[in-house]
Amino acid sequence: MIFSFNSTPGFDFMTYFARHIGANIDNDLLVIPDNIGTGYIRKLSFSAEFKITMHHYVLKEDLIIKRNTSGLGNELITIFFYSNEQTLGIAFDNNPDIQFSERDDSAIQVTSNNLNSTIRFPAGHIIRYAVIAIMPAYLKNLLALNKLNSTLETITSPGSTFLFFENMTAEAKLLLKNLSAVDMSDGLSQFYMQIKVQELLYLLFHKLSKRESLPHQSINSSDVARLLHIRNEVISDLGTPPVLAELAQIATMSETKLKQLFKQAFGDTIYNYYQRARMEEAAFLLKQGKRSVAEVGYELGFTNLSHFSRLFQKHYGFTPKRFSSQT
The missing domain is CATH 1.10.10 (Arc Repressor Mutant, subunit A)
Structure with missing residues (x-):
């Protein structure tokens, strides 16, 4: 199933997606029809400038969501939180979709609405993600920082074109999961959800605020x-x-x-990113318990196991041997 849309500030994903699949919306809740799958999409509007749409479903066929640029510049920031056991396929500019790491089940994508993108979700698997749509000026006011680094300045400036990625922390994953379990019949649920969504934004922008402040390079x-x-x-x-x-x-x-x-x-940097992925892969293999520390080290290209142990301990605070014994 392919759903394609133009990313304009006034576009309402759930309304048009409901029409696309022949579903009804009741109190900002779309229940997935039985012939397509199970689950729901829920939208919460905290203001005209700040909304979240939560997706939680299993579909009977692959879902491909194509976002086409609005052509209007950065009039809206889209923040995509994906947490799932399946790999996420993302593509830009009609290129084949690129998979996130098989060992990393989550990702956060922050983007202006003037980039084309395609996201593919596999059939038969639980899909859990949330999309926050927020206006640049509203976000800047919400952050209330006296000084912004280059990343936050770019994100909150109208007319910027950008895309940033962050790994999702365990705290953010748990918060995202708990959001879908809130009883929306409670009279204060909207108030509670707004607080928790702002907490989710805090966790993300706290990490982004720590990035080195460098001149922003134009990107397409x-x-x-x-x-x-x-x-x-x-x-x-x-x-x-x-x-x-x-x-x-x-x-x-x-x-x-x-x-x-x-x-x-x-x-x-590319090399630091590689080293971090290397350590995450080592942790994944050690957790499986099917390989020794030496086997994992050699598999990841380390000829010096003492060097492997030092790098692993620097990343996780434990030696590989101790980490393996605790999992």
Whole structure:
């Protein structure tokens, strides 16, 4: 199933999606029809400038959501929280969708509404995500910071084109899950939900506020597609360190531009991102309990197991051996 829409400030996703699948909306709740799947979509409007739409369902066929640029510039910020056991496929500028890490079940995407994107959700699996739509000026006032770093300044400035990614913390995952369990028949539920959604925003923007303040580089849908492809290249073989010159050739970018845009979008250098993914993969393999510490280290390209142990301890606070014994 393909659902395509233009991302204009006045667009209401749930209304048009309900028409697309032949469903009714009752009190801002759309129940997925039995012939399509099970679950629901719920919308909450805290103001004309601040809304959230929560999705929780299992579908009988793949769902492909295509967002087309409004052509109006950054009149709306979209913040996409995805937490699921399945990989998330994201594509920009009609390129094949790029999968997030199979070991990372969640992601946060912050984007202006003037970038095309395609998100693919697999059939037969629980889909759980939330989308916050918020106006730049409203968000800036909500953050109430005297000084913004370059990332927050870009996000809250009308006319900016941007896309930033963040991993989701365990705290944010739990909060997102709890939001879907709130009893909306309670008279104070709307008030409670607004507080909790603002808490979700706090967790995200607290991380974004810690990013190094660098001049924002202009970006378009083609650039983003290349960055996602490079990210996929970096994590596809965690036993082999990335080579910048090779990645730049794949991206058809200069090495300088690739380094700048990658750090801007993902908040870290390519090599540091690779090392973090490497440690996360090590933790995943150790949790499975099917490999020894040495086997995991060698599988991830470490010839010196003492070096592997030091890096792992720096990342998690435990040696691989101790981490493995506690899982």
